Amino acid sequence: MKRKLLIVFFLFLYQIGISQTGRFVYGKVVNNEAPIKGVEVISLNTKKNTITDRNGHFSIIVNPKDILIFVSKHYETKRVSLDSNHFENYDFTITLTQKKEQLEEVVITSIATPRFDSQKIVDGSHFYNLQSSPKNRLIYDGTIENGIDFVRIYKDVQKKLAKE
Template identity: 35%
Template sequence: MKTKIGILLLTLFCQLSYAQIGKSRLIKGQVRNDLVPVENVIVFNTKDHTGTNVNTYGSFEMMASVNDTLVFSSLVFKSKRIILKEEDFLKPKIFVPLEVFTNELAEIIIKARKDMSPVSGNTQKYVDLQYFGDEKSSPKNTAMPPDGSIDKGMDFVRMYKDVLKIMRKNSPEKTDFHQQTSFSDYVINHVNYSFLSNTLKLKDDQIKLFLVFCENDSKSRSLMNPSSEFQLLDFLSTKNKEFKKIIAN
């Protein structure tokens, strides 16, 4: 009798655990970097095909479940993937560190963090620290050879500069491509990650830049409605061909 009760309880526990794993729940998180403020990052749930943007403080929240994969893509930071665990949902907020691209992106505008307060008092010691060559202030790019080339690899910094140069040439009046993100927001919420990744063959590091590239086309504004779903996918496919030509040079 005790054995039967034990088996019954074990079965109920397994069913409850399975139900919790498959159930979508709200998860909150924050992306971080020790060197620069983190913003203009998009987050995709590759399983549920949902996405969102982090806010100006690097925070985000979205529906997800255990074993879902979150993909983080940005212009300034290297992409990152994390697989959610049960303990992540028990925390008030998960923290995701992002690594900045080693070479400086001269064309990228990085806005100052809004919640930072000015330094008061004797500031000379802080000025001196700016020139101290520790590991964080002067990181070495161990993945890049001294001549700046990558054997059978892709230089994302060079690629970003080429794309941004083309956008500025076509629209010289635009100086900060981070400001207008409405089209990117729409695509993130209405287009599956699998379409961007599998159909368009975009790498995680390329997705954010590609959306900004598409957004720079005035035609993108007319496709932000449910009745233009097929036209939107066709537009993205066409822009992807242009995008691939630029980054291939």
Template identity: 30%
Template structure:
């Protein structure tokens, strides 16, 4: 009798565990834009460690449940992060509006080509400027293989503030979303394509999805100073190992 009860208990426990693991259901969705039909890109469910492709008509299917975080990324549109609600998962066709790539965001990142304006009382923007080496600077051996580190250490915090100013002109944007965008733009601007393509072995259309995946980790917000460039690189290399393990689901 005791053995039967034990077996029954084990069976019930297994059913509960399996029920929890299989609580995600297929989410049928569509990405849309007012001006362009989006028919390519990636969608990742961070919590389920799975990603899928955006197909014809912007349609996609991915396993999900409420409170899961979805990352949307593609070459034609601005990356986006959404935390699913009960209502989202109950939709017959969950629609997500995506904005086209905004070149203005790239201008927020401080480049060495910025021109110096006449002096005034506000000196902050001079702090943000970057300058080429002069005759007194230590010579840089450009013939040696690049270590892919950041040559011009832009201040992340300043970028966050500038990006938020730009985005707030259109709508009220949450701080974490601004931070995600700032991280993506900063990392793309300050690491070479070879770092992503050769060192991390990422395809061009995977880079932004990978950076969104990195920015979703609170650890990324610790590397906001130019002095942390090596820590940032090490962080991205380790996150790439996780990224490569994420399963790709086929429609």
């Protein structure tokens, strides 16, 4: 019984060893010979991914004839098909090009002069002065918070009627 179990175990171990055909591939991602950090490297066959370090280096497990995709926010996406040359060298360099960003159309017009309205200034300062003073909310002072100032409205209406 032990012998049969040992044979099954070694056959299972052999199958696992044979099925692991993936190998590590090392590389560097550059732009104008300057390393690029933060580029995502994705293997399509093994469904593995990694990110380049601050020196632009990466390592990833791939299978023969795999496709690597290099994705970055500021650089064009690049696809590389691996062949036996990449497996023999173990270390290869990928050059990415920067994305060209185009701005939308910009229209320049003359600056319009703002109209001066003194009533808005008076109203604004009056309103903000009331709001800027701290209130003790525990003591009732007879006012309605954010209420209407009927006295001020009455005086404004009187002034308008007096002018006409």
